Amino acid sequence: MADIQRIVMANIVKDGYTGSIDDYRKEGGYTAIRKVLLEMKPDEVIEEVKTSGVRGRGGAGFPMGIKWGFVPKDSPKPRYFLNNADEGEPGTFKDRALMTHDPHMVLEGQIIGSFAIGCNVSYIYIRGEFYHEAKILERAIKEAEDAGFLGDNILGSGFNHRIYVHRGAGSYVCGEETGLIESLEGKRGWPRNKPPFPAIEGAFGCPTIVNNVETIANVPFIINNGGAAFAAIGVEKGTGTKIYGISGHVNKPGLYEFQMGITLKELIYEHAGGVRDDKKLKAVIPGGVSMPVLRADEIDVQMDFDSLVKVGSHLGSGGVIVMDETVCMVDALLNLSVFYAHESCGQCTPCREGMPWMKMIVDRIEHGNASEEDIDLLYDVACNIEGRTICAMGEAGAWPVKAFVTKFREEFVEHVKLGRCPYNK
Numbered sequence: 037m038a039d040i041q042r043i044v045m046a047n048i049v050k051d052g053y054t055g056s057i058d059d060y061r062k063e064g065g066y067t068a069i070r071k072v073l074l075e076m077k078p079d080e081v082i083e084e085v086k087t088s089g090v091r092g093r094g095g096a097g098f099p100m101g102i103k104w105g106f107v108p109k110d111s112p113k114p115r116y117f118l119n120n121a122d123e124g125e126p127g128t129f130k131d132r133a134l135m136t137h138d139p140h141m142v143l144e145g146q147i148i149g150s151f152a153i154g155c156n157v158s159y160i161y162i163r164g165e166f167y168h169e170a171k172i173l174e175r176a177i178k179e180a181e182d183a184g185f186l187g188d189n190i191l192g193s194g195f196n197h198r199i200y201v202h203r204g205a206g207s208y209v210c211g212e213e214t215g216l217i218e219s220l221e222g223k224r225g226w227p228r229n230k231p232p233f234p235a236i237e238g239a240f241g242c243p244t245i246v247n248n249v250e251t252i253a254n255v256p257f258i259i260n261n262g263g264a265a266f267a268a269i270g271v272e273k274g275t276g277t278k279i280y281g282i283s284g285h286v287n288k289p290g291l292y293e294f295q296m297g298i299t300l301k302e303l304i305y306e307h308a309g310g311v312r313d314d315k316k317l318k319a320v321i322p323g324g325v326s327m328p329v330l331r332a333d334e335i336d337v338q339m340d341f342d343s344l345v346k347v348g349s350h351l352g353s354g355g356v357i358v359m360d361e362t363v364c365m366v367d368a369l370l371n372l373s374v375f376y377a378h379e380s381c382g383q384c385t386p387c388r389e390g391m392p393w394m395k396m397i398v399d400r401i402e403h404g405n406a407s408e409e410d411i412d413l414l415y416d417v418a419c420n421i422e423g424r425t426i427c428a429m430g431e432a433g434a435w436p437v438k439a440f441v442t443k444f445r446e447e448f449v450e451h452v453k454l455g456r457c458p459y460n461k
C-alpha cells in the first residue's frame with residue numbers, strides 16, 4: 037500500500053481542525069503569503085510554481101506556472117484572477133470540501149496567485165447551489181481582512197488586494213473558463229472562441245487567470261516548501277498529490293488525497309474498501325462523468341495525467357465513479373445523456389442538436405425500441421460532435437458515449453435483441 041502524502045487535505049484530516057483563521061495559522065497558514073509579499077518578486081513566485089510542475093486539477097491539466105507566465109508584463113490594463121469554484125462535473129465533490137473545511141488555504145493560494153500576476157481584485161466564482169460554501173468563504177474573507185491578509189498595503193508590502201465571491205446560477209457550462217468569464221461579466225454564460233486566451237484577454241477585456249480551487253490550494257505548500265519539494269512528490273508529469281473523490285458501489289466512498297500515480301485498483305480495493313456486498317466490479321469512470329469509462333480489467337492503471345491517457349481515458353477532475361455488476365451500462369449512459377442534453381448551452385449546433393439526439397437514441401436502446409443500426413448511429417453522432425464545438429462540452433458529452441458503446445457494445449446489442457433492458461426483469 038502506498039504511503040499517504042497529503043498537501044491540500046493535510047489540515048482537514050486533523051482532529052478538531054475547524055478551518056477558522058486561528059486553526060489555519062496554528063498549522064502554519066499565512067506564512068507563505070508573508071514570504072511572497074515581503075521577500076519575493078512576482079516573477080520569482082511564477083518560477084517557483086513552474087518548478088513545482090503543478091498541473092490544473094479542474095480537468096484540462098494545464099501547467100499552472102506556465103499559464104501565469106502568459107499574462108503580459110507590459111499591459112497597462114488591470115489583471116484578474118478567477119478561482120473556478122463551479123464544480124459542476126458529476127462525480128466531483130472535492131472543491132466543495134476544501135472550501136468548507138479549509139477556506140483559508142484556498143484564499144492564501146488565491147492571494148499569492150494574484151500577487152504573481154499583478155492583480156488587485158480577484159473573484160471566487162462559485163456555483164449557485166453552494167450557498168453555504170459561499171457564506172463560509174465570505175466569512176473567511178472577512179477574517180483575512182481583519183487579520184491584514186487582504187485589503188490595502190497587505191503586511192506593509194504596498195500590495196492591495198480584494199476578493200469577491202460571485203455566485204453562479206448552476207449551469208455546467210459556466211464552469212468552462214470563458215463561459216465563467218461571460219457569466220461573471222453579467223452575460224449569458226456562452227463560452228468564447230479562443231484565441232485570444234483569457235491570460236491575454238479575459239474578464240472585462242483584461243488579462244485573466246482562471247484556476248481551479250484544488251490547483252490554487254496547492255500554492256501555499258509550493259511556496260513554503262519550494263517547487264522542487266512539490267515536484268518530488270508524485271510522478272514525472274503529474275507532480276504533487278490529487279484528491280480522488282470515490283463514489284458509487286464501494287464500501288467506503290469519500291475523498292482520498294494521495295500522491296499522483298497511485299493505481300486505481302489500489303484506490304478502490306485498499307482504500308475505498310472494495311466493491312460493496314462482494315459484488316463483481318463492472319466499470320469505473322476515473323475522472324468525472326466526461327472522461328471515458330474503463331472496464332474492470334483496465335483498472336491496474338496509475339491515476340495520473342499521462343498514464344490514464346495511455347489507456348484511452350483522462351484524469352479529469354479525479355472523480356472516480358465505481359459501478360458493480362448490477363449496473364445496466366445502457367441505463368447508466370442514459371443518465372449521463374440526459375445530463376448533457378439538459379446542460380448544453382445551445383450556442384454550437386453540434387452540441388445543441390447532438391446531445392438531445394444521443395439521449396433519444398440511448399433511450400430507444402434502453403427501452404427496447406432500437407435496431408442494431410441505432411448503436412452505430414449513436415456512435416456516429418458522438419463523432420460528429422467531438423471537435424466541432426467552441427468549448428470542450430462537445431467532448432465532455434461525446435467521450436462517454438463513444439467509450440460506453442465501444443467497451444460495452446455487447447450490452448447494447450443484448451438490449452436490441454431482447455427488445456428490453458435485461459436488467460429490468
Ligand SMILES: Cc1cc2nc3c(=O)[nH]c(=O)nc-3n(C[C@H](O)[C@H](O)[C@H](O)COP(=O)(O)O)c2cc1C
Nearest residue numbers: 092093094120122123124211212213247248251428
Ligand atoms: C463544460 C466544462 C465545464 C467545466 N467545469 C469546470 C468546473 O466546474 N470547475 C473547474 O475548475 N474547471 C472546469 N472546467 C475546466 C475549465 O475550463 C478550466 O480548464 C479550469 O478551470 C482551469 O483551471 P485549472 O488549470 O486549475 O484546472 C470545465 C470545462 C468545461 C469544458
